[in-house]
Amino acid sequence: MTALPENLMLIITTIVAVLASIGVFFLILTRLSLVFQSSVVKSDPDTAHIYWIYKSPFWIKLTDRMFVVSSILLGQYSKLVNCVVKRLNPSLEGKRVLQISCAFGNVSEKIAESCARQDAEEFVLTDIMQSELDNAERKLKRFGKLCSYSRQDATKLQFEDQSFDYVVAFFLPHELPFDKKVAHIKEAKRVLKPGGKVVFGEFHKPRLKILEFFGRIYFKIFEPYATEMWDNFDLAEMIDDKQDDSFRFEKDTFLFDNFQVLAAKRLV
Ligand SMILES: C[S@@+](CC[C@H](N)C(=O)[O-])C[C@H]1O[C@@H](n2cnc3c(N)ncnc32)[C@H](O)[C@@H]1O
Numbered sequence: 204m205t206a207l208p209e210n211l212m213l214i215i216t217t218i219v220a221v222l223a224s225i226g227v228f229f230l231i232l233t234r235l236s237l238v239f240q241s242s243v244v245k246s247d248p249d250t251a252h253i254y255w256i257y258k259s260p261f262w263i264k265l266t267d268r269m270f271v272v273s274s275i276l277l278g279q280y281s282k283l284v285n286c287v288v289k290r291l292n293p294s295l296e297g298k299r300v301l302q303i304s305c306a307f308g309n310v311s312e313k314i315a316e317s318c319a320r321q322d323a324e325e326f327v328l329t330d331i332m333q334s335e336l337d338n339a340e341r342k343l344k345r346f347g348k349l350c351s352y353s354r355q356d357a358t359k360l361q362f363e364d365q366s367f368d369y370v371v372a373f374f375l376p377h378e379l380p381f382d383k384k385v386a387h388i389k390e391a392k393r394v395l396k397p398g399g400k401v402v403f404g405e406f407h408k409p410r411l412k413i414l415e416f417f418g419r420i421y422f423k424i425f426e427p428y429a430t431e432m433w434d435n436f437d438l439a440e441m442i443d444d445k446q447d448d449s450f451r452f453e454k455d456t457f458l459f460d461n462f463q464v465l466a467a468k469r470l471v
Contacts, residue, residue, distance in 0.1 A: 295321035298368035358386035407463035
């Protein structure tokens with residue numbers, strides 16, 4: 204085997220060292236900020252689980268970038284969004300569409316585009332943080348009256364029973380503590396009309412052990428409630444809990460099953 208030229212080795216070592224230092228810096232910064240948030244800052248129990256980035260207009264503006272969400276979702280962001288939009292079928296014409304909680308990137312824009320193209324009745328966005336709703340409104344300005352914004356907790360929605368044809372939640376359940384996850388799913392189902400569909404974009408337990416290993420480390424640091432999605436909170440089981448409604452599922456997974464789009468059509 205021929206040895207790499209000394210200069211090339213130096214360049215590679217420097218690049219790796221710089222990337223590793225940036226990684227460690229952000230890791231420590233984020234971890235410390237989370238510890239600070241949970242122990243020092245007195246929060247409302249309804250919003251204590253929410254990452255400080257989602258609460259601050261400054262940080263939202265700074266971090267709501269496609270390359271940020273694409274990196275976090277390991278290059279799968281656009282595939283996930285396209286799949287969510289594809290599952291809003293057969294037609295959005297005259298339909299009421301709800302997105303429970305805002306998300307970074309262009310997922311809401313893509314849903315709104317589909318709603319506009321197919322003449323949906325309305326697209327309602329909710330979030331527990333006003334700063335997130337303001338950010339969504341800024342991104343969706345061009346859709347005018349098609350979109351409306353309402354500050355609501357996903358675990359106690361203020362909408363009437365069976366009032367939406369489509370309900371979307373993009374990477375929300377993994378952010379919620381267990382009891383709130385359960386309440387959120389129950390609410391998403393409550394507001395869904397029979398024949399309607401609820402569509403989730405979410406993490407999924409990966410097939411590859413190496414992805415699971417690094418995923419657990421990542422979740423430990425950044426997403427304290429996410430491993431529940433792997434260990435004791437099965438999204439499909441939580442939706443179809445064999446009560447008085449019933450569902451038909453369509454599931455797509457991405458990147459060795461690391462991500463999923465789960466669509467559940469309510470049959471009765
Ligand atoms: C849906 S997740 C999206 C995370 C994902 N990493 C992204 O941005 O693509 C984050 C959003 O959930 C919202 N959120 C968290 N808990 C909530 C709750 N109980 N009810 C409604 N919205 C909530 C936060 O305010 C934030 O806007």
